[in-house]
Amino acid sequence: MTGARIFYIGRKAEGFMTVVFKVFESLLPSLGTTLTIIGYSIIATFVMGFLFSLIHFSRSKVISKIYFGFISVMRATPVLLLLMLVFYGFPLLFSFFGLNIESWPKNLFAIIAIALENSAYFSENLRSSYVSIPQSQYDACAALQLNRFQALRRIIGPQVFFAALPNIGNTLITVVKNSAYVYVIGITDLYQQAQITAQASFGKNQLTVFIVLSIFYWITCVLIQELIEWFGSKKKWGGVR
Amino acid sequence: MSLFWTDLGQIVPNALQTLYIAAWSIIVGILGGGVVSYIRIKKIPVLSLVVQIYLSFARSVPMIVVLYVCYYALPNLTAGLVAEQGIRVPKSIIAVFALSLFSSAYFGESFRSAYFSVGKLQMEAALASNLSKWSALKRIILPQAAFFALPNVFNTVMDIIKGTAIIYNIGLLEITGKSILVGSMTYQYIPAYFAAWVIYIAIYIIVNIGFKFIINKLNFKGEEVRL
Numbered sequence: 001m002t003g004a005r006i007f008y009i010g011r012k013a014e015g016f017m018t019v020v021f022k023v024f025e026s027l028l029p030s031l032g033t034t035l036t037i038i039g040y041s042i043i044a045t046f047v048m049g050f051l052f053s054l055i056h057f058s059r060s061k062v063i064s065k066i067y068f069g070f071i072s073v074m075r076a077t078p079v080l081l082l083l084m085l086v087f088y089g090f091p092l093l094f095s096f097f098g099l100n101i102e103s104w105p106k107n108l109f110a111i112i113a114i115a116l117e118n119s120a121y122f123s124e125n126l127r128s129s130y131v132s133i134p135q136s137q138y139d140a141c142a143a144l145q146l147n148r149f150q151a152l153r154r155i156i157g158p159q160v161f162f163a164a165l166p167n168i169g170n171t172l173i174t175v176v177k178n179s180a181y182v183y184v185i186g187i188t189d190l191y192q193q194a195q196i197t198a199q200a201s202f203g204k205n206q207l208t209v210f211i212v213l214s215i216f217y218w219i220t221c222v223l224i225q226e227l228i229e230w231f232g233s234k235k236k237w238g239g240v241r
Numbered sequence: 242m243s244l245f246w247t248d249l250g251q252i253v254p255n256a257l258q259t260l261y262i263a264a265w266s267i268i269v270g271i272l273g274g275g276v277v278s279y280i281r282i283k284k285i286p287v288l289s290l291v292v293q294i295y296l297s298f299a300r301s302v303p304m305i306v307v308l309y310v311c312y313y314a315l316p317n318l319t320a321g322l323v324a325e326q327g328i329r330v331p332k333s334i335i336a337v338f339a340l341s342l343f344s345s346a347y348f349g350e351s352f353r354s355a356y357f358s359v360g361k362l363q364m365e366a367a368l369a370s371n372l373s374k375w376s377a378l379k380r381i382i383l384p385q386a387a388f389f390a391l392p393n394v395f396n397t398v399m400d401i402i403k404g405t406a407i408i409y410n411i412g413l414l415e416i417t418g419k420s421i422l423v424g425s426m427t428y429q430y431i432p433a434y435f436a437a438w439v440i441y442i443a444i445y446i447i448v449n450i451g452f453k454f455i456i457n458k459l460n461f462k463g464e465e466v467r468l
Binding site (some may be wrong): 002030072073075076077079080081082085088089095152173175176177178179181192194198206207211213217218220221222225 | 281291296299300301302305306307309310313314317318357382398399404405406407417418421430431434435437441442444445446449
């Protein structure tokens with residue numbers, strides 16, 4: 001009796017593992033799309049966010065007003081809506097200048113939208129750590145006759161980087177999370193593939209599919225977290241923590 | 242342009258759905274966040290570990306995936322046990338549950354950091370001035386902790402309001418879902434999405450003003466606070 005029962009449970013568990021494996025296999029082809037979007041979005045976010053954050057050093061009131069307007073708008077916009085706005089709005093916007101960008105790949109629009117949204121956050125991360133660097137550091141740079149670029153590169157930059165690191169980690173994770181929404185403009189990413197797989201089996205494996213999917217994302221984010229912590233341990237001086 | 246105004250008129254009523262779900266998620270999230278931060282602050286042995294795993298999960302998994310897990314879990318797991326189709330709960334409860342899974346994690350972390358930023362001396366000073374523990378907490382610690390927590394709470398509140406954009410996937414028509422619907426009726430997507438955008442920005446401005454008002458009430462340092 002008990003033997004039969006154990007056998008039954010064993011068969012059940014085996015069946016479950018087969019399903020998990022099958023789901024895993026069906027999701028795998030789209031992993032590349034998602035990782036590509038995540039990778040390029042992270043790069044674009046870094047570049048754009050860094051450029052935006054330099055506005056902190058400008059003394060123009062108008063520019064800083066525009067900057068804070070941009071930050072507020074980005075903080076108010078769901079990335080889902082922004083993706084659609086970029087996808088449908090950018091071709092229209094560019095057509096006013098006589099440019100036809102309809103043929104651009106969808107992934108590019110996705111990357112633009114995710115980078116726009118997150119560069120606002122990234123820029124704020126950097127800006128808050130510019131502020132956290134004591135004035136004496138800037139004064140010392142001035143006293144050593146370093147020009148702005150040298151000061152940023154050698155003195156301020158590294159300190160800013162390590163002060164902003166935990167927040168940068170948060171922003172990176174947000175990028176990963178946002179990449180799940182690119183399905184709205186018709187990209188078959190990991191999430192969309194999961195939907196297809198869930199529908200394909202007449203809804204039999206729905207739950208398994210989404211649990212496997214969440215584990216995918218979880219692992220990605222844990223890896224990013226570890227990477228950020230590893231970077232944090234590379235800091236060679238004490239002081240601001 | 243006229244299409245924009247008609248679209249706006251059609252989408253505005255659905256802002257109530259967004260705000261309704263968001264409000265419940267925030268209320269549940271604050272309660273859950275209180276529990277999470279209590280467990281993390283007191284370092285309760287096993288629960289603390291469980292909460293850490295939960296925090297890591299809630300931080301890393303996209304809301305939409307968790308929404309679907311919640312949406313499918315109950316009917317699938319109870320199918321054949323209770324009823325033929327399994328237990329069905331109203332969609333709004335599932336949406337609130339999924340969103341508060343996130344808000345609890347974020348609120349919990351902001352409460353914890355706010356608690357630690359007040360400092361032990363404040364409590365000791367309050368007790369030394371013969372305040373009871375409860376009134377020290379109420380009059381000295383909480384106002385300061387609330388002041389420190391508010392910017393983060395504002396961020397989380399905005400994240401939740403933005404997060405409600407996904408719940409049209411399970412059939413609740415909020416701002417984004419309605420704008421997609423309105424857009425697909427006329428095949429003019431841009432005015433509809435623009436209208437939705439304007440509503441989100443309006444909500445942001447209102448919430449921002451509300452938080453600025455509260456933060457200025459609590460401001461004991463006299464510094465300008467930018468949310």
